[in-house]
Amino acid sequence: YPIVALVGRPNVGKSSLFNRFSKHRKAIVDPTPGVTRDRHYEQVTIEERTFILVDTGGIEGDGREMMAGLIREQTMQAMREADVILFLLDGKEGVLPEDFEVADYLRRTEKPVHFLVNKVDSPELEQRLIPPFYELGVDTLWPVSAAHGYGVKPFFEALLETLPVFPESEDIPPDTISLACLGRPNVGKSSLINRLLGEERMVVSDVPGTTRDSVDTLLTVGKQPYLLIDTAGIRRKGKVQEKLEKFSVLQALGALERCDVVLILIDAGEGITEQDTKVLGYAFERGRACMILVNKWDLLHGDAKRQKQLMEEIARATSFVEYAPVLKISALTGAGVKQLLPTVAKIYKQYCGSFSTGKLNRILQDALEGHNPTMHQGRRLKFYYTTQISTKPPTFIIFTNYPKGVHFSYLRYLLNQFRAGLKLDSIPIKIILKERQR
Ligand code: GDP
Known part of the structure; x- marks a missing residue:
């Protein structure tokens, strides 16, 4: 499904708009409780079109950053990782200098962007409040009231029209297993991918990814093709110094939409963190097959006590995905990496299982x-x-x-x-x- 990112200053009404969409949430019967979640993303279905709405304000900010920096960051992330961007403005406050800055950024993306002016709940208000916003240099503004529903319906229709439909790429064979490698910065994602690519005798080719500048990697082992989805510019690293230093939920959600099997890397030296279980929670909610890779296992060499302790910690924290295979690896030495793709192939076979x-x-x-x-x-x-x-x-x-x-x-x-x-x-x-x- 396409990812729609909601961007805007604090207090412009992002959560109200988010809640308005949530009414169109697809009811999912899911019996497993206990996955704590902060609802900053939602699968929304309107007129049989489904997308993932992400409130970037809720997830990316940690409250300490300067406001201007925060919104700039949100906007950049959305431009990089989302398929459609909603920029929410505050009709009551009027146009602020940082709105111009954001609009400026958004002009550079080729992705669909919708400008919404919130807190406008009548035609009178619309006439009075909207004109100054045209100074932002946009052709279309959507006056809405997230709280009362004014203007929401025509906007929804426009939004549905801009949702991209992803064509099947012709470069990718039909039985390809798509893999996404997720984990915090420095957990070893790039090292692992490079190790994988160097490990086996395989045919490797680059195919354009879905986001600009991203390059997915198609590799074939034996007869089985795998597509490594480029997350966080893992492969770009080295070429361009623009690797994300922060973990991005938007990106994790996007990767989950595009993959069959998620590899979640945990740093053996640091142990399992809340961030790790959160990502597993997303994978669980999306129904993705996943594998837990305990990387940097070499760091625990000879420390049997810590090894045992760590594996117990991981088992406890990931009990809601107890089906997920856990593999101890070292991207540095290559230990355990050989088993990775065969295990993925086994998981994938089950994932596609069809029964009479x-x-x-x-x-x-x-x-x-x-x-x-x-x-x-x-x-x-x-x-x-x-x-x-x-x-x-x-x-x-x-x-x-x-x-x-x-x-x-x-x-x-x-x-x-x-x-x-x-x-x-x-x-x-x-x-x-x-x-x-x-
Ligand atoms: P990324 O941010 O997740 O892509 O992480 P990198 O692949 O850039 O790795 C971050 C750091 O961890 C680098 O200094 C790597 O050399 C190191 N590293 C990666 N894998 C391992 C491993 O298995 N063992 C050890 N000891 N270090 C590792």
Whole structure:
């Protein structure tokens, strides 16, 4: 899905606008609790078009930066990583000097940009407040009231028209596994990629990435093609000194949209951080297959106690993605790196798994016999039938007389039974409960 980034000064109403979009959130039945999340991004579906809306103000700022610096940073990130940019202005405050600066930046991007003037909730206000904003040198302004909904509908329509549709690239073979390498700065992403590229005998070629200046790498091992998605200009490093020194959520979300398998790097010397679990949380929510790579394992050489301690820490912090394989590697020495792509290929095979309805229903029947569904408030729960509705990840629908009555722990049990029965031990799977009376 395309990434739409919301940029603007603090207090212009970014969160109100964000909440207005959230009403169009796609309801997802997801039984796994416990992933703490700050809702600064949302999957939005309007008229069957889906996109990911990201409130950059909420995620990138840490409150300490100077305001002007902050908005400049947001804007640059959005220009680099998003597909469409929404610049929100404050109609009540009028045009401020930094608005000109941002508008200036935004003129340099070829991506669609929409200028919205917020806190305008009537035609009268529109006439009075809007004209000065044309000084920014834009052709179209969208007067809106995020709080009251004024002007939102026509804007939505315009937005939908500018959402890009990504064509399948002709340079990329159809059975290619797309990989994204994510992790904090200095965790070893570039070192790992360079190591991977130097490791095996493989055919490597560069293909244009989706963001400007980014270059994805297509590599083939045996017969299997892999596409390494260029995140944070990993491959650009060295050529141009513009590697991000900060971890970018916008970028992580963008990479997750484009990959099949996410490699999440953790620094063995530093241990697992909140940032790491957050990224895993995003991958989990997006239903991506992932692999946890404990890099710089060489630093713990000979320290069995710390090794054990670290692996326990990681297991605890990542229990919500317990299916994700964990690999200890050293991008520096190359240790463990040989196993990487074969493991990815194995995960990917599961991720694309497709199963007959007959087999699925046998698993469901066995599960029901093994452990009866509980009653819910005196009502007997019945499960009728299951079928697979999609792959990547494998997603199953189960028809039941009373979806709301199914206890979380029972759903968890069903998930585990499906997982075991289908031998899907390394990937996320989804079960959606749907009501049907019979
Ligand atoms: P990136 O910012 O994630 O791309 O990280 P880099 O690949 O630039 O690596 C950051 C630093 O960590 C560099 O000094 C690397 O030499 C070092 N480094 C990367 N991988 C390893 C490793 O496996 N072991 C050790 N000891 N150092 C590593």
